Amino acid sequence: MSDDNTRMKWRFAEIFERLAMQVGERPAESAEDPMEFRPGDPLDQDRDAAGAVPWSLRVAAALSWRAIVVAAAAAGVIWGAMRLSVIVMPVAIALLLAVLLEPLVGWLSSRWRFPRTLSAALGLLIMIAVVVVALSQAGNEIFQQLPRLFTKASAGVDELMKWIEKGPLKLDMTVVNQGLSTVQAEITQWAQANSSVLATSALSVTSSVVSILSSTLIMLFCLFFFLKEGRTIWLWVVRLFPAPARRPLHESAIRGWVTLGSYVRTQIQVAAIDAAGIGLGAFFLGLPMVVPISVVVFFASFVPIVGALVSGAIAVLVALVDQGVTAGVIMLVVILAVQQLESNILQPFLMSHAVSLHPMAVLLVVAAAGSVAGIPGAVFGVPIAAFLNATFLYLHGYDPMPELAKDRQRPGGPPEMLDDLVKASYAGKALPGSPDGGAAEGAGSPAKGESASASSSSDSPRAEDGAGAVGEDGDKER
Numbered sequence: 027m028s029d030d031n032t033r034m035k036w037r038f039a040e041i042f043e044r045l046a047m048q049v050g051e052r053p054a055e056s057a058e059d060p061m062e063f064r065p066g067d068p069l070d071q072d073r074d075a076a077g078a079v080p081w082s083l084r085v086a087a088a089l090s091w092r093a094i095v096v097a098a099a100a101a102g103v104i105w106g107a108m109r110l111s112v113i114v115m116p117v118a119i120a121l122l123l124a125v126l127l128e129p130l131v132g133w134l135s136s137r138w139r140f141p142r143t144l145s146a147a148l149g150l151l152i153m154i155a156v157v158v159v160a161l162s163q164a165g166n167e168i169f170q171q172l173p174r175l176f177t178k179a180s181a182g183v184d185e186l187m188k189w190i191e192k193g194p195l196k197l198d199m200t201v202v203n204q205g206l207s208t209v210q211a212e213i214t215q216w217a218q219a220n221s222s223v224l225a226t227s228a229l230s231v232t233s234s235v236v237s238i239l240s241s242t243l244i245m246l247f248c249l250f251f252f253l254k255e256g257r258t259i260w261l262w263v264v265r266l267f268p269a270p271a272r273r274p275l276h277e278s279a280i281r282g283w284v285t286l287g288s289y290v291r292t293q294i295q296v297a298a299i300d301a302a303g304i305g306l307g308a309f310f311l312g313l314p315m316v317v318p319i320s321v322v323v324f325f326a327s328f329v330p331i332v333g334a335l336v337s338g339a340i341a342v343l344v345a346l347v348d349q350g351v352t353a354g355v356i357m358l359v360v361i362l363a364v365q366q367l368e369s370n371i372l373q374p375f376l377m378s379h380a381v382s383l384h385p386m387a388v389l390l391v392v393a394a395a396g397s398v399a400g401i402p403g404a405v406f407g408v409p410i411a412a413f414l415n416a417t418f419l420y421l422h423g424y425d426p427m428p429e430l431a432k433d434r435q436r437p438g439g440p441p442e443m444l445d446d447l448v449k450a451s452y453a454g455k456a457l458p459g460s461p462d463g464g465a466a467e468g469a470g471s472p473a474k475g476e477s478a479s480a481s482s483s484s485d486s487p488r489a490e491d492g493a494g495a496v497g498e499d500g501d502k503e504r
Contacts, residue, residue, distance in 0.1 A: 108399065112237060116245035118406055123245075124252035125287040126294070127153060128437070131253050146253035150246065164318040171314040179347045257438065261451040264444075273444055278420040280438045281427050282413040287437075288380040289412050296372045297327035300334040300364055307360030308341050311353050315344060329396075329404045330388050331373065335365045381412035382426060 107114045127149045134145035191199045252259070260279070264272050305320035313319075319341045326337035338361035346354035373385045383391075388408055395407025419426050434440040439447055439457075450457050 104398065111402070112241060113244065115402055116241045117248050118402075120245045120248035120252055122286070122290055122406075122409065123153065123249050124256060125283065126290045127249075127253060128256070128287070142254055146250055149253055150250055154246075160321055164321040167315055168318050174314060175344065175347055182347060257447070257457055258451060260438070261447055261457070265448060265451065272448065274421060276438060276444050277430075277441075278417040280430060280436060281420050281425070282417040283437050284427060284430065285381055285412050285416040286409055289377070289409050292376050292380040293328055293330070296330075296368060296376060297324045297334075299372060300324070300327040300368060303364040303367070304334065304338055304341055304361060307357060307364075308344070311345060311349065311357060313341070313344050313348055313353070313357070319344065327368075329401070330377065330392055330408055331365075331369055331385075332392065332404075334368060335361065338364070381408070382415060383408070383412060387411070 130152070131142075131145045131149040134140045134148055135142055140148070187199070187202070189195075190197050190202060264276055267275055301320040301324035304323045305316055308316045308319050322340060323334055323337045326333040329336075338357075341361065342354050342357050345357040369385070373388065377383070377388065378385060381388075391407045391411045392404050395403035395410075397403075399407075416426050425431065430436050431441055447457055
């Protein structure tokens with residue numbers, strides 16, 4: 027019996043030993059793999075989700091956030107310009123006048139060999155003289171004719187009151203006089219109750235006059251230096267950009283500047299036609315203050331399309347007061363005819379060719395800019411749009427003025443001279459190609475790689491000297 031128990035124990039021991047050996051000899055590859063975390067799975071899922079978005083929607087989203095950034099930047103620029111309007115407005119007016127007077131200053135420098143400083147001063151004085159003569163003549167006629175208009179206006183009011191009393195209405199004048207007395211009493215009471223507000227308004231008017239005078243001085247100061255050293259100022263701006271961006275910036279800005287000049291000259295022609303048409307209508311009707319009416323219409327016409335129509339209301343009012351309803355209606359017809367001439371003929375054929383903007387675009391720009399910035403926006407909206415249109419077209423690969431690529435007389439200097447101009451501006455030297463640099467306006471050094479003998483074939487001796495000087499300076503700097 028004991029032997030049987032011993033055998034059983036050995037058998038169990040042998041079984042456990044074999045089991046232990048089997049467990050120890052188990053291959054490693056048969057063990058269960060531990061659970062692994064795969065961090066790439068969420069990204070793969072995101073990629074799958076992005077791929078599920080339609081391509082058109084992704085493009086629209088990309089364009090949307092870029093448009094939002096551009097709109098925010100534009101809003102910031104507009105906000106800053108409105109906050110600094112005391113500085114921005116005079117500079118903007120000076121730029122428009124500079125592009126208008128630049129041909130005159132260049133002609134004085136090249137034709138009469140005047141120094142650039144003297145030419146700029148003469149151009150500025152000529153502009154001031156023209157404006158002062160026009161305004162003084164208009165003001166003198168206003169002071170002479172205004173008492174007469176007041177007398178006729180008073181007589182017209184008396185006739186109106188008689189017509190109300192004895193005309194078809196047959197109104198009781200006692201009631202009318204009581205109503206007028208009530209209105210007069212309310213106005214007097216309001217003025218007494220708001221005397222502090224009126225005093226503050228008077229002070230604000232005084233400060234506005236001071237602000238206008240200071241802005242005028244800033245404008246004249248900037249205009250003089252734009253005419254005298256405009257190219258130097260522009261090259262300083264160009265130097266702020268990296269070298270690869272300078273030439274596209276320079277060339278696109280030249281297109282914008284030429285477009286701006288075309289706009290200003292064309293707008294002066296349109297304004298002169300508007301003023302002449304309305305002024306002649308007032309003259310043939312025998313109205314007083316013909317010159318003041320023409321001057322007001324001329325300056326108001328710098329707001330395209332709507333300027334002449336709004337300013338013509340003054341002529342209608344003068345006609346009503348001076349000669350009655352018939353003359354007022356005739357004057358209104360004349361103004362509407364002039365406005366139709368501007369909208370249907372002058373704007374499409376003159377302005378559209380000058381600034382490459384559709385008349386509808388011009389009207390929408392005037393409305394949008396006027397709603398944002400008031401009268402200054404209505405005046406400067408179209409020239410800014412024209413400048414940006416020409417600039418962006420060139421930057422996007424379309425040259426709206428391909429003839430400028432070879433024009434050595436263009437603003438900004440000959441096409442191949444940008445590097446020489448920038449180097450000269452760094453060194454503080456006279457700019458090559460400018461009248462003060464020893465050469466006629468637009469004449470410059472030969473392009474890089476040309477020999478000195480090529481530069482000696484210039485037509486003008488002064489141009490030869492200037493070109494040779496530029497070549498020597500360039501060799502020294504290189």
